[in-house]
Amino acid sequence: MEKLENLDKIVNLCKGRGFIFQGSEIYGGMGNTWDYGPIGIELKNNVKRAWWKKFVQEADNSFGVDAAILMNSRVWDASGHTASFSDPKMDCKNCKTRHRADNLIEDYNKKHGVENMAVDAMSNEEMQAYITEHQIKCPNCGKCDWTEIKNFNLMFSTKRGVTDSNQDVIYLRPETAQGEFVNFLNVQRTTRAKVPFGIAQIGKAFRNEITPGNFIFRTIEFEQMEHQFFCHEKDGEKYYNEYKQKAWDFATSVGLKPEHLRFKDHDKLAFYAKAACDLQYLFPMGWNELNGIHNRTNHDLSRHQEFSGKSMLYLDPITNERYVPNDIEYSIGCDRLILALLCEAYDEELLENGETRIVMHFAPHIAPYKVAVLPLQKNLSEKAREVFKKLQTKFMATYDEAGSIGKRYRRQDEIGTPYCVTIDFDSLEKDTVTVRDRDTMKQDIVKIDELVDYLQQKLGL
């Protein structure tokens, strides 16, 4: 259970070292919003780049889009979000706080060792009865005095136009997927792709969540990395399994350990879906969804065909068969993945001198900075700047000349910089530097001329 204690430590490290800050902090913050700082944005960009490489660059027949966040409201009628994208919520009559009924039951079951109960398959009436029967209490005040369960739509809505006469409601998209579906015809036409092919997108989505977020695990504004793979119905199962494997391979390639990952099939399938599962990660608060994989059949394209009146039929050039393609959806929350990577990388090591160092063992390709340049003394800074300028053209690099060398190493360890280059008096006389490895703390003497090659090889870049 050692992992369970780490979330507070990680939040503190993130705040202290510039990974992630509370949103609107100087105004007291805003619930479930977070801002990425100078270190966090590097990590996030690297993760997005690694994902794009795997799902677009290295994939056959895969194409990217960047669709608008604001979409025609008919999209959300077609997708079913206006009618039924809601959470079962209830208010505590005593302390007036709002809670999700399913979460109350899940937390209660976790505490009381009730396993394998399909809470997401329960109706509102069943949940209400269960809460009453077990006298499940308000986590805020401890009373059991609830209102009836009501469904609250999770979409943020706003109104278009500056005059009252134009009051069409528009929504901030609650998922990125529809941006891929509505561009199915455009992508197919312009790329001349043949089914099977995929559409990828990375972008923001918004959900009006009331549930406490566990740091960046659940936020009201978040980034999704998503891939829709369109195929013939008969190949659905094959590609579903292929995308499960891809999900696993990507998660481990960015540094998540296999023993902290597992697949879990959904208890309840949507009426149109053939298969659905989550890739879960062992977060500090327990096993939780990281990544969803869905065989959605041809539901989404069929709905858009019905609502837009545009034919989504694909003509197979070889068999001459006409059909609406099936879709295998892969979706991962980028912020959620960042949290998993922070938890995985975090380590406290006892050193020989009795001190403890905090070190983030990020995989080199996702580490915010690849290398730090540290002059041993201030009068070496001219030479150090020279080396830094050279490295900057090849790697995300940082420069630090303030404080003892030991303290500077600790700072780099805490942001996960794989290599520190120290400039000493030999650098002036022999044109060499000392390179320290973050994980082993071993040091190598390297010629300045050979430094870029040395680092490229070590970093595997």
Ligand SMILES: [Zn+2]
């Ligand atoms: Zn209460």
